[in-house]
Amino acid sequence: MRLLLAEDDRMIGASIGRGLKQDGFTVDWVEDGRAAELALRENVHDLLLLDLGLPRRDGLAVLTAMRQRGDPRPVLILTARDAVADRVAGLDAGADDYLVKPFVLDELAARIRALLRRHAGRAEPVVTCGRIELRPATREVRVAGTPVALSAREYALLEALLARPGAILSRAQLEEKLYGWNDEVESNAVEVHLHGLRRKLGADAIRNVRGVGWMIATA
C-alpha cells in the first residue's frame, strides 16, 4: 500500500517514513500543502497522512479541497493540535481519523490498516480470496491454512491484487504500488516478484491476461 505523508518537520517526516516502510508501506513524503495537492492529483496513493500546520497551504485547506473534488481516499490527520475543537474541525472537514502527536508508530500503522480495510469495504482484519488468507496486521499469508513466507515486494504485490479481487492490474499500476518516488524501479521486477508469488502460492493463484495485466484468481 502506498501512502502520501504531508509533514513539514524534517525529523518527524523522516522517522514516520522509515517506520512505516518497516511496516511494509510504501511512503511518499511532501513537506508543504501545495506539494501535497500536486501529489494527490497523481492518484497513486491509497491514503493521506496529513499534518495540519503545513506551510504554503494549510492541511485543513488541502483536505477540504480534496473532498470537494470528490476524492474519497482515506485521510488520517497527524497533528499536535489536541483541543477537542481542532479534532472536531478536522473530522468534520472530511478526515477519517485523527492522531495526536506524539504517537506510537505501531498505533499509526494499525490505524492506517484499519482505514484501508474500511475503505475497501471490509470489516474483518483478514483478507480472504479462495485458499489465500492475508493478515495485514502481521503481514502473514496462508495458503489453505499453511503459512507462506513472502518477501516485502511479493507481499505488496499480493496485497495490491487482493485489494480489488477480479480486477486486472497493469504492470504500471503494480509498479506504482511497489515503488515510492525515490525508489529505483528495477526492470522486470514485477515479473520476477509475480513469478516468486506463483511459486509460493500455486501457479493458478495469479492469472496473467496477456497484454493487459494480472488478476487474482477468484475461483
Place this chain on the structure above:
Amino acid sequence: VTAAVPIRSIRRELIGWLTVGLLVAIVAAAVATYLRARDEANALFDYQLAQMASSVTGMPLTARGPLGTSPGADALVVEIWNRDGVEVYLSQPQRRLPQYRQLGFNTVATESGEWRVFTTVAGDQVVQVAQPMNVRRELAASMALSTILPLIAVVPFLVVVVWFGIARGMAPLERLAAAVGRRSPSTLAPLSESGLPREVQPLVQALNGLLGQLATALDAQRAFIADAAHELRTPLTAVHLQAQLAERAGNDPERAAALAELRAGLDRATHLVGQLLTLAREEPGVIDRPLSPVDLGDIARCVIADHVAQAGAHGVDLGLAGADATAAAPVTVSGDAASLRTLLSNLVDNALRYTPAGGRVDVGVAVEGDAVALSVRDSGPGIPPAEHARVFDRFYRAPGSADLPGSGLGLAIVKRIVERHAATVALGPGLAGHVGPGLGVTVRFPAVAPAAP
C-alpha cells in the same frame, strides 16, 4: 517577626476626633459663657452696691444690726463713718473691711477673698458698701454650667449617631472589599463603578486599571505557554519517533544510525527549551538587572570569537566590519552585557545559518550621530519586505527554512532585549550575494558618554 503596627480604624479615628472637637467646643462655649456672665454680674452687682450706698445714707442708722432682709443682703457689708473717722454704723461687726479712702468702685484683697467695695461721701458721712467677689463668680459659673450641661449630655448621643453614620458611609467600601476578594487570576473582570461614593471612585478606577494590566499580562503569558507547549510537542514527537525506530532497529548499524538521529532530535529539543528559557528571562519584570555602561565592541569581538568555529564549519567568512576595527575607541551603550551578548549571538547564529557556503557575515559597531548602531549583515537570501513585520513573532519561521535547524525564537528574543534597552531594530538588505540581497539587521541604541576610566 515584624513589629506589630497598630491597625488604624477610620471609624475609631473619626469618632475620636469628633469627640475631641466637641469637647473643645463645649469647653470654649463654657469659658465664653462664664466670661460674659461674669461681666454682666459685675455690672448688675455694682449697680446694686451703688443703690445700697445711696439708700443707706438717708436711713437712721443709730443701731448696729443687720440690714433688713433684702436678697443677698447677708452678703453685703455696709460701714458708715462720720468725717472724723468715727464709726457710725457697721452692718456686720464680725466682718470688718479695711477702711478705704478712695471713692468709687474698688476691688480689694482681704483674708476672706476678694471683695468689691463702693465708697461714697454723703453729707458728712463716708459710706462704704462691699460684697465678696465669689458671689459674682459663683453666679457666672452656675450660668455657664447650665448652658453647657445639655451640650455634654448630647455628646454620647452624637457619638452613637456618628458611629452608625460612618458604618453606613463605609458600607460601599466593604462591598468593594468583597468584590475585590472575589477576583482571582481567572476572573479579572473590572469592578463596578456604579453606586460608589465619589471618594472611592479613584480607588476603583486605579484598581480597574491594575486589573486590566494584570489580565493583559496573564493573557500574554497564557498565550506564551500555549505556544510553547505546542512548539515543544514537535521536537518531542520527533524524539519519540526516533526512539521507537531505535528500539525497532534490527542490527547495529541501523541502531547506530537511529541513535544518531535521536541525538540530533534531543539537541533540537534542548535548544528549543534553552531559547524558551532565555525568552522567558527577558520578559519584562522577570529579572531587572540594572543597565550599566557596556562596550559594544567588546561584545562584538566576544560573540565573533564564539562563532568562528561554526562559521568555519559552514564555510562562511565571519568578521568585524570596519578597517581599524580592533583599534576602534570603545562604543559605549547603557545595557546588560549578558543580554546584549545573547542578542548578538542570536543575530550571528541566524546569519550563519542562512548564509550559504562561500558567503560572508559582517558584524558592525558604529556611532551614528547620537545613536549607536550594532549591525549584522549576511550574504544570504534575505527576507522579503512583506515578511519583515512577522519575523519577530514567536515561533515564526521564514518560508523555506523548515529544513534549517532553529526554534523560531531567536528574533523574538532579540526584540525583547531591544525593547528592554529602549533601542530599535530594523531589517534591510545585507551584503548582496549570489543567492539574494542578503539580510542586514541593525539595532540602534541611544548613545551614552563612555564611563570614566
